[in-house]
Amino acid sequence: MQTEPEIGEILVQADQLKHRIKELGEQISLDYEGKDLLLVGVLKGAVFFLSDLMRHISIPCEVDFMAVASYGSATDSSGVVRILKDLDAAIEGRDVLIVEDIVDSGLTLKYLLRNLGARGPASLEVCALLTKPERRKVELRSRYVGFEIPNKFVIGYGLDFAERYRNLPYVAALVEQ
Ligand code: 5GP
Secondary structure (H helix, E strand, O other), X not given: OOOOOEEEEEEXXXXXXXXXXXXXXXXXXXXXXXXXXXXXXXXXXXXXXXXXXXXXOOOOEEXXXXXXEEEEOXXXXXXXXXXXXXXXXXXXXXXXXXXXXXXXXXXXXXXXXXXXXXXXXXXXXXEEEEEOHHHOOOOOOOOEEEEEOOOOXXXXXXXXXXXXXXOOOOEEEEEOO
């Protein structure tokens, strides 16, 4: 009989998240001073991170969202990405910072960088809360990274398993029974 998966080891505690996100917000505020900063959140996982991050950004900035679906299994993306919701406005000439929850294989982000890059932004960078370097399949550079984590499927602080667990205030490994 299939039982409910369990919340496993906590990999990033709530106070660590709070502290690091404040640092990232302060760094972004310094780096983008005088620029036309647009944060692009990738739905749904990045919403929690983005809203906390934005409150630590002290320079004028705007926010827009994209939703993408990656073809593949539940835990492995294929790199073939479908846009479910596009940005509301054009990004030509703007300083765009993609805000992602987690970079795993990097395939989704590679697609987003190519797609948004083709729209003529003044600059295009990435801010990812979590990264799993061991899983990377493509060469990618994220300007801002919150935490490097081991190769485990994680939940919490926006990250889901079958749409659940996004509301956990920390990041934990998922234990499947
Ligand atoms: P990638 O294209 O880099 O392989 O996958 C990126 C997307 O896969 C993330 O934005 C996230 O939605 C999902 N993902 C990757 N690793 C995890 C994980 O450990 N937990 C959860 N909940 N989602 C993950």
